[in-house]
Amino acid sequence: MSKNTISNSVIRRLPRYYRFLGELETNGYVRISSRELAEKMGLTASQIRQDFNCFGEFGQQGYGYNVAALKMEIGKILGLDQITPMILIGAGNLGKAIASHIDFKSKGFELVGIFDRNPAVIGDKIGDITVSDISEMDSFCEETKPQCAILCIPKEAASKEVDRLISKGVRAFWNFTHYDLRIEHSDISVENVHLGDSLATLSYRLNSDNETCGNI
Amino acid sequence: MSKNTISNSVIRRLPRYYRFLGELETNGYVRISSRELAEKMGLTASQIRQDFNCFGEFGQQGYGYNVAALKMEIGKILGLDQITPMILIGAGNLGKAIASHIDFKSKGFELVGIFDRNPAVIGDKIGDITVSDISEMDSFCEETKPQCAILCIPKEAASKEVDRLISKGVRAFWNFTHYDLRIEHSDISVENVHLGDSLATLSYRLNSDNETCGNI
DNA sequence: TAGATTGTTAATCGATTAACAATC
DNA sequence: TAGATTGTTAATCGATTAACAATC
Numbered sequence: 001m002s003k004n005t006i007s008n009s010v011i012r013r014l015p016r017y018y019r020f021l022g023e024l025e026t027n028g029y030v031r032i033s034s035r036e037l038a039e040k041m042g043l044t045a046s047q048i049r050q051d052f053n054c055f056g057e058f059g060q061q062g063y064g065y066n067v068a069a070l071k072m073e074i075g076k077i078l079g080l081d082q083i084t085p086m087i088l089i090g091a092g093n094l095g096k097a098i099a100s101h102i103d104f105k106s107k108g109f110e111l112v113g114i115f116d117r118n119p120a121v122i123g124d125k126i127g128d129i130t131v132s133d134i135s136e137m138d139s140f141c142e143e144t145k146p147q148c149a150i151l152c153i154p155k156e157a158a159s160k161e162v163d164r165l166i167s168k169g170v171r172a173f174w175n176f177t178h179y180d181l182r183i184e185h186s187d188i189s190v191e192n193v194h195l196g197d198s199l200a201t202l203s204y205r206l207n208s209d210n211e212t213c214g215n216i
Numbered sequence: 217m218s219k220n221t222i223s224n225s226v227i228r229r230l231p232r233y234y235r236f237l238g239e240l241e242t243n244g245y246v247r248i249s250s251r252e253l254a255e256k257m258g259l260t261a262s263q264i265r266q267d268f269n270c271f272g273e274f275g276q277q278g279y280g281y282n283v284a285a286l287k288m289e290i291g292k293i294l295g296l297d298q299i300t301p302m303i304l305i306g307a308g309n310l311g312k313a314i315a316s317h318i319d320f321k322s323k324g325f326e327l328v329g330i331f332d333r334n335p336a337v338i339g340d341k342i343g344d345i346t347v348s349d350i351s352e353m354d355s356f357c358e359e360t361k362p363q364c365a366i367l368c369i370p371k372e373a374a375s376k377e378v379d380r381l382i383s384k385g386v387r388a389f390w391n392f393t394h395y396d397l398r399i400e401h402s403d404i405s406v407e408n409v410h411l412g413d414s415l416a417t418l419s420y421r422l423n424s425d426n427e428t429c430g431n432i
Numbered sequence: 433t434a435g436a437t438t439g440t441t442a443a444t445c446g447a448t449t450a451a452c453a454a455t456c
Numbered sequence: 457t458a459g460a461t462t463g464t465t466a467a468t469c470g471a472t473t474a475a476c477a478a479t480c
Contacts, residue, residue: 009447011420015413019394033461042399045461046449053463061462062456078416079423097313098411107412108419148422172422174415178235183258189421191414195314196323197231198407199390200294203324204227205405206364206388207295225471249437261437262473269439277438278480 010051014078016041017051021071033064080108085144086174087113089161090152091121091131094176098150099126109148113140117157134161141168148172155179226267230294232257233267237287249280296324301360302390303329305377306368307337307347310392314366315342325364329356333373350377357384364388371395 020041024032034045041048052058052065058073059065075081086109088099095114104111114126115134124131132140149170151158158179165173172189175181181190236257240248250261257264268274268281274289275281291297302325304315311330320327330342333350340347348356365386367374374395381389388405391397397406 006424007447011417012413014420015410015416018416019413035461042396044449046451047447049461049463050448057463059462060456061454062460064461077420077424079419080416082423084419084422092317093313094317097309101308101310102411102415104415107415108423109415148418172418174418180258189418191418191421193409193411193414194231195318195409197228197235198409199318199320199323199325200231200234200296201227202364202388202390202405202407203295203300204230204293205407206300207298207324208222208293223471251437260473262475263471265437265439266472273439275438276480277478278436280437 006054010054013043013051014074017048018071018074018078018080021067021074024067025071029067031064032067034059037065078108080106082108083110084108084148084172085110085112085146086148086150087111087115087137087140087144087146087170088150088152089115089134089137089165090150091116091118091124091126092152095150095152096124096126098152098176099129112144112146113137115140137161138164138168141165141170145169148174150174151177151179153177159184222270226270229259229267230290233264234287234290234294234296237283237290240283241287245283247280248283250275253281294324296322298324299326300324300364300388301326301328301362302364302366303327303331303353303356303360303362303386304366304368305331305350305353305381306366307332307334307340307342308368311366311368312340312342314368314392315345328360328362329353331356353377354380354384357381357386361385364390366390366392367395368392375400 020037034048038045038048049059052070055073055077058070083105086104088095088111091099091114095116099111099114111127111129114129114131115137116122116131117134121131122133147170149165149172151162151173153161155178158177162173162179162181162185166185166188173181173191175190175192176195178194181188181192236253250264254261254264265275268286271289271293274286299321302320304311304327307315307330311332315327315330327343327345330345330347331350331353332338332347337347338349363386365381365388367378367389369377371394374393378389378395378397378401382401382404389397389407391406391408392411394410397404397408
């Protein structure tokens with residue numbers, strides 16, 4: 001259905017298009033031109049048209065794009081119309097925050113299980129899910145077949161759990177650890193969130209902006 | 217001191233270099249060649265040499281790079297040798313997790329204050345910091361002069377607080393909201409973390425991988 | 433010295449922007 | 457029809473990779 005390979009840069013812009021179109025819809029927009037959308041999003045109209053044309057022809061010459069229809073198309077492209085069961089490994093501070101903060105349904109997922117090895121958190125309730133002992137993970141996976149897992153465990157524990165999960169059919173990871181999943185397992189879908197790295201780049205910007213100002 | 221403008225792609229790789237070099241150091245490596253580092257990190261040797269050469273000549277022909285020295289240089293480039301005071305706005309699930317999960321010191325920051333407007337969390341202790349009423353933020357900023365703020369508040373509240381913070385001298389934001397800071401304030405350093413967008417791209421990959429396999 | 437590996441220039445590749453014919 | 461705006465091709469820009477002379 002869709003064209004061959006979509007570049008990473010395009011994929012990363014899709015959720016933002018989806019969000020902006022949702023806002024436009026809420027604000028009563030029925031149509032929008034690539035020029036107007038570009039202005040609002042801080043992109044170029046060319047880029048927007050190129051991006052959409054990776055997936056098909058969603059606009060109409062002389063008119064622009066229908067906001068609701070375009071939003072739905074991008075939602076479909078992102079797979080938000082299909083809900084994938086997902087489990088969370090690690091119910092520490094971060095794991096708990098992710099579990100309660102993220103609106104999984106609207107991102108194409110449903111959180112169906114939470115596992116930890118720490119007795120202090122096993123039994124805790126996060127939303128409507130109770131944290132289970134990680135020893136129960138294997139049998140849970142065999143029953144429920146989650147295709148995706150969130151990794152919120154220490155780096156040292158990651159390798160072992162990832163191998164287990166892959167053997168149980170998990171094929172995608174939302175990875176908050178520093179374990180280098182993509183290097184070890186090339187056939188698996190991985191989305192890394194390296195919060196520490198993200199903060200460090202802010203430190204760079206903060207410190208080098210001054211220099212840059214000095215140079216100009 | 218440093219060359220004119222460093223591309224975003226290079227900046228984003230710096231924290232990862234820093235991490236890998238730290239691990240190498242821990243494992244007793246004294247020297248490493250670009251070829252060997254490239255292999256470990258899943259990059260090309262060319263790219264690594266190009267990246268480092270943006271900032272200076274850190275290697276030695278015929279030898280390679282001294283691990284400890286290179287790590288220190290990259291740390292300096294990232295500004296990790298200078299600690300910037302930072303405050304957190306929003307002490308909900310995510311704010312609390314960030315405050316307790318992140319090792320600020322090693323990323324060039326120190327968390328010095330946490331603010332929220334919800335009476336239910338004001339007074340809570342996170343680490344050694346007590347959550348203050350957001351009405352106290354202005355006077356706190358005048359005294360302590362934080363240069364950086366973490367935004368973990370609802371999108372609707374962001375615009376107002378950002379304006380306040382900028383007027384108090386805050387010049388960098390670690391932004392977990394969907395408020396489009398970079399478009400509104402172009403002179404400010406911003407690092408966006410859009411967790412929802414990140415998860416949505418994983419949905420895309422999960423659903424399109426199948427298609428891709430079908431096409432090949 | 434000979435071997436290794438950098439720093440750096442040149443070549444390639446990919447992504448963004450510009451331009452314009454097609455068409456609503 | 458005339459005006460607007462897309463879809464798409466061509467031009468430009470930037471980032472990555474390859475190659476190699478410099479040099480430790």
